[in-house]
Amino acid sequence: MKLSNGVEWALHGCVTLSQAAEPVPATRIAELHAIPPAYLAKHLQALSRAGIVRSTAGQAGGYTLTRPASAITVLEVVRAIDGTEPAYRCTEIRQNGPLAVPADRCARPCAIARAMAAAQDAWSTALTSVTIADLAADIDADSGGTALPQVRRWLAAARG
Amino acid sequence: MKLSNGVEWALHGCVTLSQAAEPVPATRIAELHAIPPAYLAKHLQALSRAGIVRSTAGQAGGYTLTRPASAITVLEVVRAIDGTEPAYRCTEIRQNGPLAVPADRCARPCAIARAMAAAQDAWSTALTSVTIADLAADIDADSGGTALPQVRRWLAAARG
DNA sequence: ACAACTCGGATATTCGGTGTCCGAGTTCCG
DNA sequence: CGGAACTCGGACACCGAATATCCGAGTTGT
Numbered sequence: 229m230k231l232s233n234g235v236e237w238a239l240h241g242c243v244t245l246s247q248a249a250e251p252v253p254a255t256r257i258a259e260l261h262a263i264p265p266a267y268l269a270k271h272l273q274a275l276s277r278a279g280i281v282r283s284t285a286g287q288a289g290g291y292t293l294t295r296p297a298s299a300i301t302v303l304e305v306v307r308a309i310d311g312t313e314p315a316y317r318c319t320e321i322r323q324n325g326p327l328a329v330p331a332d333r334c335a336r337p338c339a340i341a342r343a344m345a346a347a348q349d350a351w352s353t354a355l356t357s358v359t360i361a362d363l364a365a366d367i368d369a370d371s372g373g374t375a376l377p378q379v380r381r382w383l384a385a386a387r388g
Numbered sequence: 389m390k391l392s393n394g395v396e397w398a399l400h401g402c403v404t405l406s407q408a409a410e411p412v413p414a415t416r417i418a419e420l421h422a423i424p425p426a427y428l429a430k431h432l433q434a435l436s437r438a439g440i441v442r443s444t445a446g447q448a449g450g451y452t453l454t455r456p457a458s459a460i461t462v463l464e465v466v467r468a469i470d471g472t473e474p475a476y477r478c479t480e481i482r483q484n485g486p487l488a489v490p491a492d493r494c495a496r497p498c499a500i501a502r503a504m505a506a507a508q509d510a511w512s513t514a515l516t517s518v519t520i521a522d523l524a525a526d527i528d529a530d531s532g533g534t535a536l537p538q539v540r541r542w543l544a545a546a547r548g
Numbered sequence: 549a550c551a552a553c554t555c556g557g558a559t560a561t562t563c564g565g566t567g568t569c570c571g572a573g574t575t576c577c578g
Numbered sequence: 579c580g581g582a583a584c585t586c587g588g589a590c591a592c593c594g595a596a597t598a599t600c601c602g603a604g605t606t607g608t
Contacts, residue, residue: 231475262484286606289554315391324422339526347514354507366499446575
């Protein structure tokens with residue numbers, strides 16, 4: 229089980245966007261974190277499709293959050309990048325072989341699938357309780373209150 | 389994020405093994421669920437390496453659980469098949485770019501990594517609370533108490 | 549009207565999961 | 579005690595998805 233690498237970039241990108249009132253191009257975010265610009269753009273497109281960010285074209289265009297950062301959960305971002313498919317997918321092998329369970333007895337998912345689904349729910353719940361605003365606040369606290377102002381200043385300076 | 393398909397086979401296999409006092413060959417388990425025998429063998433080897441099952445060679449050989457099914461958690465099996473690497477791996481991109489955080493300021497993992505780790509812990513905890521014995525009991529209950537006896541009978545019949 | 553900048557999707561490449569095979573070792577039977 | 583059959587174990591192809599990239603369509607500001 230491995231999570232796409234783009235999730236990290238998307239989350240950092242959302243935190244960055246939460247500090248900018250005006251649109252920020254994908255290229256700008258990419259150079260902030262020194263990551264491949266074209267690939268980051270691909271993931272930002274996914275965020276756009278999910279309705280988390282809004283894109284404006286043309287000069288002075290870029291990406292903006294569609295909602296306040298406190299209304300965007302980490303789970304939403306993860307799902308936008310990585311997809312909504314659960315980690316465990318039951319193949320229903322209980323319906324195969326010499327002791328196959330008849331299909332009309334399989335209305336409910338099997339016990340293994342239920343256990344895995346419960347674990348997935350716990351995971352999702354944990355990620356739902358954290359918002360982009362929480363991440364930004366924690367990052368700022370870790371730096372002693374200097375990180376977010378620095379980002380805001382850098383975004384303004386790069387614009388000029 | 390996707391979980392290896394072999395996890396399902398391994399868990400079903402462990403439930404089957406929990407019903408057999410004598411060694412069961414990989415071929416036998418494979419035909420029970422109508423899955424590729426050679427590939428299932430590969431995963432059973434992983435369980436062997438993890439110390440969950442014990443293999444005996446030669447005629448009348450096969451796999452056996454090393455512990456009672458109530459002492460084997462689902463998480464152990466998942467980790468044996470899928471590896472112990474957490475789903476989210478932090479690349480530390482905060483140390484890159486024009487606003488790079490100095491390395492000596494990065495003793496603790498970043499806020500994003502902490503949130504993902506917490507979710508992973510919740511997931512792991514959920515899977516630790518379920519044992520192979522629990523799965524077997526649930527499967528039996530779902531079938532109205534017929535599933536496990538059927539498996540035991542089939543294992544005995546196939547031996548002869 | 550022009551030009552520059554932006555996003556968006558279509559396109560190669562690499563890596564891990566999927567599936568398979570044959571050899572080494574061991575146990576049982578004659 | 580020798581042989582044969584059965585078992586596991588690791589080494590070998592195959593495939594799909596994630597990675598990484600590019601260029602064209604559209605829009606804004608001048």
